[in-house]
Ligand SMILES: [K+]
């Protein structure tokens with residue numbers, strides 16, 4: 099990257115620049131150099147544009163693919179005005195792109211204003227600095243990047259709800275995904291789609307679980323929540339319940355978290371956010387579908403139901419496929435990192451799930467990774483962001499030819 | 513437990529005794545006191561009987577349940593002579609029990625003789641001692657217990673193929689499970705059941721993968737394979753490829769293994785061995801079914817096939833259920849241990865998967881666990897051993913009432 103992009107005025111190495119570009123576009127926000135101190139304002143603005151392009155791109159791509167699938171299967175997705183035809187036309191795609199851009203800019207603007215006012219009025223920053231800071235952190239939150247302008251992420255604002263809550267709100271909005279946001283903005287709010295009815299409660303439920311674990315496990319620990327009062331503890335707990343499924347800012351030192359907290363974060367980061375949102379991971383609906391399959395099986399129901407709707411066998415198999423491949427990819431990456439670095443499983447699994455989920459929280463090992471390790475993280479960030487929807491589209495859109503049927507046989511399970 | 517059972521002549525605490533009993537019956541072989549030095553010969557013989565009862569019990573129970581399922585579903589399992597009726601009669605159950613006892617005793621006897629000869633002739637032990645040692649280790653191997661009469665497990669025999677190979681062979685035989693062994697012994701060997709066609713190659717393939725990882729990762733490491741010659745390295749690698757899916761003896765110091773090796777072992781231990789065998793875990797067929805679902809989905813096949821047979825939707829869902837619940841149970845146990853002990857994820861996950869898989873290899877933390885931690889391990893050993901088959905039987909044997917069908921809807925996956 100150009101010398102002008104770095105604080106030091108020296109050219110940034112190819113690998114560092116590649117890492118930064120993928121991390122920015124994928125919105126993961128993992129970094130091999132400290133973001134705040136390494137990059138100049140020019141570099142920061144370039145990164146900001148990468149976040150925005152990445153965020154808009156992934157939301158648009160995923161929404162259009164989802165539309166395409168629903169058209170092909172004859173199941174209308176309520177992303178655009180219903181048309182008579184069963185094919186996707188340019189007008190619909192344009193409407194999705196416009197919708198994504200509009201929603202993104204509006205949410206980012208609202209967040210930016212809230213943060214700007216706080217930085218300007220609450221912290222006495224200059225108008226220009228406060229505005230830049232507000233815009234930067236709002237965009238970083240909405241696009242699930244989670245990079246802050248401070249070397250300690252947002253730890254200095256850990257106890258300030260006027261900073262933490264707007265950022266969390268913007269991050270959750272981006273993480274819900276365009277299909278859900280689109281439905282929120284429709285005029286007819288009587289009938290919610292199954293997708294929204296699954297995504298919203300499960301996403302919020304996962305966050306509540308994450309917050310609960312942080313609070314219970316870290317409540318009295320000296321390095322994390324211990325020094326804070328009850329109100330501050332609750333704020334930090336809430337913030338860290340939201341972050342694994344969204345942006346990945348942090349207001350406590352991740353490296354100080356108890357291994358149990360890290361493991362729960364691993365799971366939440368692996369699941370990620372809503373479909374066609376700005377996060378990565380296998381996505382909330384994939385996780386929920388597995389839970390519905392499990393519940394149907396345990397309740398002995400002949401078909402799988404979710405919130406008053408039946409789930410077809412194909413969508414179940416797709417969820418299983420996405421989850422299994424996700425586990426496989428993360429495990430393979432974890433193995434490679436374990437075998438080629440001196441780090442242990444707690445830290446490595448945290449870093450790989452953080453990359454796969456596009457979260458970007460880190461216990462601090464990413465800058466210390468060798469070249470192969472950085473490449474592994476780059477691949478994970480990419481796969482986590484675009485892998486699942488691409489895979490599912492490929493699976494759903496193919497022609498399925500009927501083969502002759504083989505006789506059924508049942509191996510012993512368990 | 514009785515004072516006479518302990519080497520010291522003092523009564524063993526209730527918790528230690530309970531742990532030993534569950535560990536013995538479930539064949540896990542994890543221990544809170546060092547087996548070889550804590551128990552007297554009387555205590556060892558009591559444990560030996562527990563192994564045998566546990567091994568025979570689990571094989572019989574699981575085989576009968578599998579028979580029951582196959583009868584109920586009208587799919588004959590080739591465990592007994594075919595009958596005209598579609599119900600399970602006492603004669604068939606008796607034949608299974610007899611078969612299990614006979615196969616167990618014969619395999620154990622063959623292993624015991626091989627080991628006895630080696631200990632007697634190769635190491636100059638007294639006739640009685642060598643015989644006892646041969647019987648003990650053969651029974652410990654076949655019932656997947658993995659307890660040795662030495663504080664260092666089998667590390668002193670690491671380079672002796674005349675000890676390691678018989679133990680590995682007996683362990684694999686027990687791990688394959690009764691349905692597979694029964695088919696091996698049939699007269700008509702033309703047509704293998706799907707269960708056997710899946711179990712044998714997948715089980716051996718997992719072992720080969722485990723051995724490969726041990727060899728590649730540990731080849732030059734000072735604490736493990738480093739000091740050994742090439743032949744010895746291969747023997748130890750082979751032995752440690754077999755052990756995660758079977759007994760859990762060790763010939764290198766587990767605590768010295770690289771985290772990557774530990775993680776691969778975690779996965780292999782979680783999968784465990786064959787159905788109705790002496791191991792625990794989700795079982796080889798459950799793992800294989802998930803792989804078949806994945807392959808069918810990726811290949812766009814409308815139904816799931818495995819080795820020339822079609823797999824019904826029910827058996828797929830059962831495999832998903834067993835795997836998900838297995839992951840859930842192990843994760844919950846891991847979280848509890850992480851939150852209540854100072855140990856880190858590498859060691860804790862190894863211990864929980866080892867308990868769930870009935871393997872009993874340990875990095876050494878089990879004796880240091882607090883009471884709650886020991887209870888968690890006890891529950892895991894129990895669930896891993898009898899949980900999956902019990903669950904699947906419950907799932908498969910219930911009446912499934914047809915409900916009115918709800919309209920289908922498709923959430924976005926990925
Ligand atoms: K992020």
Ligand SMILES: [K+]
Nearest residue numbers: 540656657871
């Ligand atoms: K064992």
